[in-house]
């Protein structure tokens with residue numbers, strides 16, 4: 001079915017916005033990627049369930065995204081429906097030492113609310129530009145801590161459209177992953193269990209973490225954070241630095257000279273440029289250290 005026709009049918013079902021042939025450059029922190037046939041910004045959980053059912057009935061592929069800060073979208077774009085969990089899902093509620101945040105809320109906003117409420121536990125997350133849904137799915141982490149340590153339960157939609165509550169132990173949090181993807185679940189919200197702390201101390205720790213990031217990461221250029229996951233007991237950035245990665249370039253994709261595990265978009269980088277560069281980097285690390293680097297960024301599209 002033609003994307004416009006699909007959009008027309010969906011327009012009668014959902015309350016959220018529907019975009020046709022939407023450039024993914026506008027929705028990824030790397031500013032890279034061809035068009036999504038259809039992008040839906042669901043207004044609520046019912047919209048998500050309707051989209052899932054529609055896609056299943058018509059056998060249309062469906063891709064879920066949050067804030068697009070860990071995505072490499074290929075140059076021909078994404079076929080089918082992209083469900084972007086964003087503006088309809090940005091509520092953050094503080095209740096004692098518990099925060100419930102909807103999946104589209106940005107993690108730095110949740111961390112700020114925690115700090116303002118004198119709650120400690122999310123200082124590490126202040127500079128991770130994730131949505132809550134993406135952070136749970138990726139078990140995002142920094143400064144030695146990760147989301148799986150502070151999340152108590154997560155509300156999800158299953159592929160069958162059921163809403164379920166999963167306790168921490170059921171989510172399979174591991175280094176930069178969780179079972180959310182394996183089970184094709186869509187995160188709707190997450191509960192964070194924090195502890196009352198000294199507001200000045202929390203603000204100071206958050207400030208220190210942000211400053212560390214500004215010093216060590218090329219935040220002035222489009223990027224997607226760490227490109228490769230750290231192999232067990234190693235730092236991908238250190239390994240890459242040892243093979244002379246800093247400054248290596250393919251097209252407009254360049255390894256940052258601030259951080260060797262960051263690839264920045266110098267203007268017109270394509271997904272092809274990034275993938276060619278990552279293949280070279282992998283080869284160099286394999287040859288010198290006999291270590292296989294694995295991508296942390298999620299590659300989607302065609």
Ligand SMILES: Cc1cc2nc3c(=O)[nH]c(=O)nc-3n(C[C@H](O)[C@H](O)[C@H](O)COP(=O)(O)OP(=O)(O)OC[C@H]3O[C@@H](n4cnc5c(N)ncnc54)[C@H](O)[C@@H]3O)c2cc1C
Pocket residue numbers: 029063064065066067068069070071085103127128129130131132133134135136137138139140141142180181185186187188217219223224225226298
């Ligand atoms: C400058 C910069 C710094 C970064 N620093 C860090 C860091 O310190 N630590 C770290 O871990 N990461 C870091 N990242 C990477 C990135 O922010 C994380 O991986 C984050 O968890 C991705 O969240 P997102 O909402 O952007 O997800 P997206 O990039 O949109 O998607 C990532 C994955 O999550 C899935 N997903 C998104 N939303 C949902 C949902 N609601 N339900 C189910 N699945 C979903 C997608 O399908 C995809 O597989 C950084 C990125 C940038 C650009």
